[in-house]
Amino acid sequence: MTVEQDPPAATRPGGRTARVREAVMRAAGDALAEHGFEGLDLADVARRADVGKTTVYRRWTNTTGLVADLLAHMAEESVSRSDTGSLREDLRTNARLVVRTLNDPRQGPLFKAVIAAATGDESAAEALHRFYAIRIAEWAGCVDAAIARGELPPGTDTHEVIRAVSAPLYYRVLCSGDPLDEAVADRAADAALAAALADAYAR
Incomplete structure (x- = not known):
C-alpha cells in the first residue's frame, strides 16, 4: 500500500501541509478511539479536522x-x-511508559483499534509492524549502552530485551484483562533484565 504524499516542495515545517496533517492525525486518532477501525470514516475525519473531504480522500485514499x-x-x-x-x-521507564499509554483513556482504545485492524488487514499490519520496529530500535539503545558499560553479556539481542519488557503488558490488555499498573510494569522490566543477565537473549 502506498499512502499519497504531497511533493517535497509543497511540504515545509509549519506550512499548510503540516497543519492539515496534524489536524487529520488528531481527528483520526479521536475517531479510532471512539469507534474502532470498523467505524472509521474519512468523511467523519475530515469533518472533525475541519478539512475538506476532497483533501482527505486525495491524500489518504x-x-x-x-x-x-x-x-x-x-x-x-x-x-x-x-x-x-x-x-x-531505563527498562522500568520503558515499561511505565507502555502502561501509561495503554491505560490512557484516548491512547489505550486507539492502540486496541489499530491492533484489531492489523489482525484482518495486511496493510494495517505492515504499518503496525513498522511502528513497533521504530520504537523497539529506539529503546534498544539503552540495552546497547548497558552492554558497553559491562552490565550485560556481549552479544545480547538488544531488540529481544525490549520486546520482553512490553510483551506481558500487552498480554494483560489484549488477552487476560488483568490489572495494569506501575508495579506490573516494574515486574515486567525486572523479569526482562533478569533473563538478559542470565544470557537468555544471546544472539
Whole structure:
C-alpha cells in the first residue's frame, strides 16, 4: 500500500501541509478511539479536522492509508528513550511508559483499534509492524549502552530485551484483562533484565 504524499516542495515545517496533517492525525486518532477501525470514516475525519473531504480522500485514499500514516505520525511524536545510566531504570521507564499509554483513556482504545485492524488487514499490519520496529530500535539503545558499560553479556539481542519488557503488558490488555499498573510494569522490566543477565537473549 502506498499512502499519497504531497511533493517535497509543497511540504515545509509549519506550512499548510503540516497543519492539515496534524489536524487529520488528531481527528483520526479521536475517531479510532471512539469507534474502532470498523467505524472509521474519512468523511467523519475530515469533518472533525475541519478539512475538506476532497483533501482527505486525495491524500489518504482510504481508511487503511490513514491508519498507516497515523502510526507513522505516532512514531514521530513518541517519547524518546531514557538514559539514566542504569539499565534497570531505563527498562522500568520503558515499561511505565507502555502502561501509561495503554491505560490512557484516548491512547489505550486507539492502540486496541489499530491492533484489531492489523489482525484482518495486511496493510494495517505492515504499518503496525513498522511502528513497533521504530520504537523497539529506539529503546534498544539503552540495552546497547548497558552492554558497553559491562552490565550485560556481549552479544545480547538488544531488540529481544525490549520486546520482553512490553510483551506481558500487552498480554494483560489484549488477552487476560488483568490489572495494569506501575508495579506490573516494574515486574515486567525486572523479569526482562533478569533473563538478559542470565544470557537468555544471546544472539
